[in-house]
Amino acid sequence: MNRREFIKISLTVSVSAVFDGCRPSIRWEREAYRKQAISRVAILEARSYQASLRDIISRGIRLCELDVTGKRILLKPNLVEFDPAGVINTHPAVIEATIDSFRSLGAREVVVAEGPGHRRDIEYLLTASGIYDVINEHRVRFVDLNADDVRLTKLRSSFTNLRQLYLPETLFNADLLVSMPKLKTHHWAGVTLSLKNMFGVVPGSVYGWPKNALHWAGIHGSILDINSSLPIPQFAIVDGIVGMEGNGPIQGQAKQSGVLILGEDLVAVDATAARLMKIEPRKIEYLEQADRFLGNITYEKVEQVGERLDRFQQDYRVIENFHALKVLTG
Amino acid sequence: MIEAAINLLLSAQNEDGGWGFVKGKLSNTESTAFALMALKSLDAKPFDRQMAAGLKWLVRHQRDDGSWSLNDEASKQSSWTTPIAVLALLSFQDQNQRISRAVKWILAQEGMKPRWFESLLFRLSLTRKTVELDPYLNGWSWTPGAFSWVEPTSYCLMALKKSRPLVAGGTDVEVRIQQGEALLYDRMCEKGGWNYGNSKVLGEALWPYPDVTAVALIALQDRAANEANRRSLLALQGMMREAPSGITLGWGILCLKLYSEDEQKWKRMLLENFKKTRFLSETKALALAVLALGEGASLFRV
Numbered sequence: 001m002n003r004r005e006f007i008k009i010s011l012t013v014s015v016s017a018v019f020d021g022c023r024p025s026i027r028w029e030r031e032a033y034r035k036q037a038i039s040r041v042a043i044l045e046a047r048s049y050q051a052s053l054r055d056i057i058s059r060g061i062r063l064c065e066l067d068v069t070g071k072r073i074l075l076k077p078n079l080v081e082f083d084p085a086g087v088i089n090t091h092p093a094v095i096e097a098t099i100d101s102f103r104s105l106g107a108r109e110v111v112v113a114e115g116p117g118h119r120r121d122i123e124y125l126l127t128a129s130g131i132y133d134v135i136n137e138h139r140v141r142f143v144d145l146n147a148d149d150v151r152l153t154k155l156r157s158s159f160t161n162l163r164q165l166y167l168p169e170t171l172f173n174a175d176l177l178v179s180m181p182k183l184k185t186h187h188w189a190g191v192t193l194s195l196k197n198m199f200g201v202v203p204g205s206v207y208g209w210p211k212n213a214l215h216w217a218g219i220h221g222s223i224l225d226i227n228s229s230l231p232i233p234q235f236a237i238v239d240g241i242v243g244m245e246g247n248g249p250i251q252g253q254a255k256q257s258g259v260l261i262l263g264e265d266l267v268a269v270d271a272t273a274a275r276l277m278k279i280e281p282r283k284i285e286y287l288e289q290a291d292r293f294l295g296n297i298t299y300e301k302v303e304q305v306g307e308r309l310d311r312f313q314q315d316y317r318v319i320e321n322f323h324a325l326k327v328l329t330g
Numbered sequence: 331m332i333e334a335a336i337n338l339l340l341s342a343q344n345e346d347g348g349w350g351f352v353k354g355k356l357s358n359t360e361s362t363a364f365a366l367m368a369l370k371s372l373d374a375k376p377f378d379r380q381m382a383a384g385l386k387w388l389v390r391h392q393r394d395d396g397s398w399s400l401n402d403e404a405s406k407q408s409s410w411t412t413p414i415a416v417l418a419l420l421s422f423q424d425q426n427q428r429i430s431r432a433v434k435w436i437l438a439q440e441g442m443k444p445r446w447f448e449s450l451l452f453r454l455s456l457t458r459k460t461v462e463l464d465p466y467l468n469g470w471s472w473t474p475g476a477f478s479w480v481e482p483t484s485y486c487l488m489a490l491k492k493s494r495p496l497v498a499g500g501t502d503v504e505v506r507i508q509q510g511e512a513l514l515y516d517r518m519c520e521k522g523g524w525n526y527g528n529s530k531v532l533g534e535a536l537w538p539y540p541d542v543t544a545v546a547l548i549a550l551q552d553r554a555a556n557e558a559n560r561r562s563l564l565a566l567q568g569m570m571r572e573a574p575s576g577i578t579l580g581w582g583i584l585c586l587k588l589y590s591e592d593e594q595k596w597k598r599m600l601l602e603n604f605k606k607t608r609f610l611s612e613t614k615a616l617a618l619a620v621l622a623l624g625e626g627a628s629l630f631r632v
Binding site: 083118119120121122123124126127128132142144147148149150151152166187203205206207208209210212213216247250251319 | 358401410479481531536537539577606
């Protein structure tokens with residue numbers, strides 16, 4: 001898996017430039033196309049996890065004009081691993097505030113769901129991360145997406161040769177899927193944000209730990225194929241209060257950024273989050289491809305509301321292989 | 331606690347005789363196999379009916395090629411559930427033919443290896459190696475045709491080692507056991523123990539996981555005197571303190587018993603933790619707890 005990723009990364013750097021201008025053929029079905037003319041992204045200051053996050057998130061949801069009345073909302077945080085000294089996962093305070101916000105805005109039900117990609121022991125991850133206390137206190141249902149019933153789903157794009165994937169049944173029974181990633185760099189993909197976070201919906205019980213089939217199929221293509229084929233609408237809330245730079249998504253260093261990023265267009269949200277880290281979104285292979293059909297990454301096509309992006313921009317370090325992504329540095 | 335765990339297990343049995351990951355979910359091979367082993371370890375008459383129904387589910391779901399899939403929805407062969415089904419069948423009478431077919435299937439599975447072009451690129455690469463493992467070692471993957479990882483390799487080793495006396499073709503079995511063991515030792519973390527199967531990424535050591543460490547150590551129990559096993563056993567006990575979940579403590583206690591280590595304090599910890607979370611009512615965690623608190627270790631002794 002990892003060796004293959006290494007090779008793919010090496011090949012991408014050298015080969016992608018050659019083919020950049022060749023306009024590859026359309027690799028998605030008509031139903032997968034969901035690009036809007038302009039995408040709205042809310043950038044909101046949240047200095048710490050002790051801030052009134054519920055008010056901030058509610059404001060962001062309103063700024064994005066998201067109607068959740070009567071809907072079953074599936075929150076998908078990033079809970080891949082646990083390190084007491086690290087900042088790997090979406091902070092429980094952000095999850096708690098999001099539960100509160102959606103409930104206060106009239107959601108019928110809020111469910112928290114995740115299928116960790118490295119560890120099978122969901123009881124440990126939930127209790128150690130503090131999420132268990134949140135879901136218990138707020139009487140929220142939690143679904144281990146690695147252990148859910150599954151449904152074979154035809155993929156709506158073909159950036160990999162997977163063609164179909166098993167997806168958890170819970171996904172089909174919700175009205176809105178909210179991707180809640182941590183703002184992080186990633187040693188295989190460059191960045192891991194709301195689109196990459198969707199790896200967690202792919203059931204480990206079918207594909208294993210790590211989710212091997214996706215890595216062999218190609219990390220960028222898998223991100224695109226999963227996101228193009230999700231059966232319900234999505235929204236993103238990126239936990240950038242404390243992000244991770246360097247050797248993410250597990251062993252990087254904490255970086256205080258004091259920001260939450262929200263939006264309905266996950267591609268635009270991720271492009272904005274990448275810019276916040278001073279990473280050029282067009283240099284991230286999956287974002288560049290996603291811009292063709294899933295959403296917007298062009299700066300002028302992203303309407304930023306809330307705070308100004310440059311207030312929060314910081315130079316997030318990346319590993320050596322990805323120095324080329326840092327064209328926004330300085 | 332053991333009564334409460336047993337009751338939770340029994341109440342989760344589906345009408346078709348199998349068990350799902352949690353109550354109400356579709357029956358699957360892993361959950362059914364662990365639940366069956368747990369009930370079998372109790373060796374009590376009152377559960378005969380439930381065991382018979384569970385065994386019937388397991389037997390009915392063996393595919394013609396000898397393997398098991400995860401469940402009726404994910405119906406392709408599964409390299410990791412098949413050895414677990416074998417472990418369950420080994421605790422019942424008159425299953426030798428089914429076990430032999432499954433072992434034959436397991437022996438035919440090999441993890442994916444780098445193809446010539448990937449090998450060439452990697453060997454020519456002047457950059458720092460991304461991972462430090464030998465990708466040519468032959469273990470078992472989660473799904474047929476994928477890369478080999480620690481957990482499925484461990485389950486297959488347990489199944490092969492335990493079914494040795496029952497199956498013909500001993501040479502093949504011994505060769506694959508040696509290969510699987512070599513893979514496990516290659517993937518061991520620096521300070522002992524195992525995670526899913528990467529000890530280092532980009533020069534940085536990754537940490538082990540307690541449940542995977544226990545599973546790998548159980549698979550390597552007949553190499554107990556090895557320094558690597560001893561180091562990993564110490565690492566396991568450290569991790570059990572830090573991550574006292576049902577899965578970790580269940581596997582951990584079974585492992586310590588098989589290595590003749592004292593497990594009493596861990597049993598107390600298991601009981602305490604059950605009160606807090608009831609192990610999220612996960613079938614496997616409940617079954618492991620029953621196995622760990624009772625005489626379940628014998629089902630994993632090779």
